[in-house]
Amino acid sequence: MKQTVLVGALALAGLSAGVAGAATLDDVKARGKLNCGVTTGLTGFANPNANGEWEGFDVAVCRAVAAAILGDPTAIEFVPTTGKTRFTALASGEIDMLARNTTWTFTRDVDLKFEFVGVNYYDGQGFMVPKELGVSSAKELDGATVCIQTGTTTELNLADFFRANNMEYEPVPVETDNEAQQQYLAGACDAYTTDASGLAAVRATFEAPGDHILLPEIISKEPLGPLVRHGDNEWGDIVRWTLNALIAAEEYGITSANVDELAQGTESPEINRILGTEGSLGEMLGLNADWAKNAIKAGGNYGELFEKNIGEATPIGLARGLNAQWTNGGLLYAPPFR
Template sequence: MKKTVTLGALTVAALAAGAAGAATLDDVKARGELKCGVSTGLAGFSAPDANNVWQGFDVAYCRALAAAVLGDPMKVAFTQTTGQTRFTALASGEIDVLARNTTWTFSRDVDLKFEFVGVNYYDGQGFIAPKSLGVASAKELDGATVCIQTGTTTELNLADFFRANNISYEPVPIETNAEAQQQYLAGACDVYTTDASGLAATRATFETPADHVILPEIISKEPLGPLVRHGDNEWGDIARWTLNALIAAEEYGVTSANIAELSSAPTNNPEINRLLGTEGELGAMLGLDAEWAKRAIMAGGNYGEIFEKNIGEATPIGLSRGLNAQWTEGGLLYSPPFR
């Protein structure tokens, strides 16, 4: 979800500076495994399945990155991180990339010495409440108790919203989404606030999701995306262009179903050829082979396939594309050119 920089910012920055000198690509190749930081469990985004295999929208990015670099999407070790522990895990080198609903902010980018490699989900903070509470708007929550995750920007956004609307609330601090769900369902708080996508994911796990309503107000901008440490530009390039490859593949119509055919020989679309490595030397520029992007796309499909499979309208999460549609469809998704 979000951030805090008031506690431990200098420590995180120092750790990041210390770990930045390492060539992450060399480390990943030497160990034969990508270390990816994810959430402690958020349905549709990152959670272990019945066989204890991690699945989800954010997990799919980690697998695409592993496929690009190591040739195998399953060569990923997942580390669960909370809002409090995620930045230290990345800065210290415990993980190579953080891929869990984390908002791109100025202070995280600059003060904490991290590099966001793009936005994979455009979001905003919202509220969920039981229908029995009888509220239709967050502006009707005067005096409510509100579950909020610590180590996030949620507290600041929440305070700003209630102050602007001249209403009061009582915070109920929690650390993980699982704890928030437990406390909310137990009635320890009237409402729960976090990213709207997280609310949808949480509601999907309820025994009776229809008994709960996500209120209409979106009170912040939350551009979520993967991040790496400052100081290793080559690794940052690989992480960034792997995400772009998934986004561009959807725009160009490259799917898990047709990628083998499209990559068997150059097509009449030079952009597709460069993306799939049948033309040009883009892989070599990254220190990878020509088929790095092809493997990334084959790992779980293009961005649209990953979205629909894990969090789309046909899933229990039930999210529409909205702002996360391609720019050609009125959304904000836009990859720079592969040339």
């Protein structure tokens, strides 16, 4: 097993090395679209709507990057990936970036040679069970069958949690959220475990969401965010600062509704630098001066994207919690634009 993991890591590293020399920004501009890896379908985060158009919280990050570079948030090819295929797709150059509820870990950063450019959702692993199971705590799941996605951090977290609590379980491996949902509803497993946000998203699609409960335990830290390949720092800077622009926009009150007006110039030097009316930040990135303006205009600032796709007024119903701005007790904190 260790040998397989090592070979897999070396293979991904080799793929990364093979494409790292290419200037990703030049490639995106030449083809006129961004290739963005997303999940195969997770309501609120990345899912095709009735018209076949991709939408969701993670999708919005892709659209912001496309808008920053090409001035068009629709100039994107969305590439659905599973827990198993996502890293190969990125390492091989099939996609330019991955925005797929992926946890930032040491080995993914260092061993697999990827660069996480920030966190767009601070999460943690939880458990969902049918209410009729009569369980109120994950510590009551000794001997349970558990649906779990392969190729994810949740596999190791689950093993660690059960071992630490001297409990046993039987894993029911699945590859996608859709398969997990089907298996769970069919009774193939007593519980389903993944990121708590993912559980809320899946439960929102059930015919009777109230028949299922999320247990109180959060057993891990899951900082989720977009990632790119090692070896192209300029490209990493573009994706990183586009995400930062969305976060900073909320802090400074820049919205999709007022961004055009504020782009005429304000008394705030920071807002002016973000929107390109002062300084030369766009030029430093190899982009137009209005790159951040276009990114924000594509769907709104971080808060607008959160509330529209996964917030408390949506069926998913997530509170901001750790994902609130630092000024409101959360962890969101964009570095200065200067």
